Amino acid sequence: MEVLSRILKKTEEGGFIQGFHVGLVNSTSIRVSHLLFADDTILICDASREQILSIRLVLTCFQVFTGLKVIVGKSEIVPIGEVRNIQSLANILQCRVGSLPMIYLGMPLGFLYKTASIWNPILERMEKKLSSWKRLYLSKGGRLTLLKSTFSSLPTLFGTHSKEFLVGFFS
Structure with missing residues (x-):
């Protein structure tokens, strides 16, 4: 997972994907593009074809470098807000479309807290x-x-x- 994290950091630094901003540290916000937990990964990006293609390339490189396989049948893409072309973006990643609210790793996501x-x-x-x-x-x-x-x-x-x-x- 360290390999995947490093590839994602380089991809984000190159401007190919963008995460979301969290808080302020020394007058600059921290950008989060991915969260890793054991063998589960959350990737966060804008709903653009270019960023989804970048994620697909990252996942392909990860599979080639490590010999590990991303199980796209268990993976899903979840829109936050209205995403008009969600199905075409899911087709690029060859995964299913999910929705909020949902439970992920036992935690409620998207519910009124x-x-x-x-x-x-x-x-x-x-x-x-x-x-x-x-x-x-x-x-x-x-x-x-x-x-x-x-x-x-x-x-x-x-x-x-x-x-x-x-x-x-x-x-």
């Missing part, structure tokens, strides 16, 4: 992971602090964008 019902399954899983002896030694405030710190570190993607934008989920 204040809706309590979407967080209930996550809270239940976290409580199950805390074995019974650990629960006994954590106060209610301690459990709340643990939950808050865990949620604050989870990467989530919410919001809408004024221009056409795509998120690709690749396995």
Whole structure:
């Protein structure tokens, strides 16, 4: 995955793909074009034919360099906002079209984050992971602090964008 990350960074530095801006650091924003987790990858770019072709080239190079195969049957392209030519872009990558809201790696994406019902399954899983002896030694405030710190570190993607934008989920 380090190879894929480096190829994507070079592709972004060359201006072939663009991610989205996050916050400000020293008066400049950070641009995120990809997120990697184990063998799953999220690629973020504008909804343009040129950027999708660049992503296809990156994935092809990755397969050639590493001998690993991207399973396009399990991959999908998800529009954020209105994307008029989504099917033709999906055809370039030979993947299916998904939609928001969705669950990705157990996390809700595209939901209204204040809706309590979407967080209930996550809270239940976290409580199950805390074995019974650990629960006994954590106060209610301690459990709340643990939950808050865990949620604050989870990467989530919410919001809408004024221009056409795509998120690709690749396995």
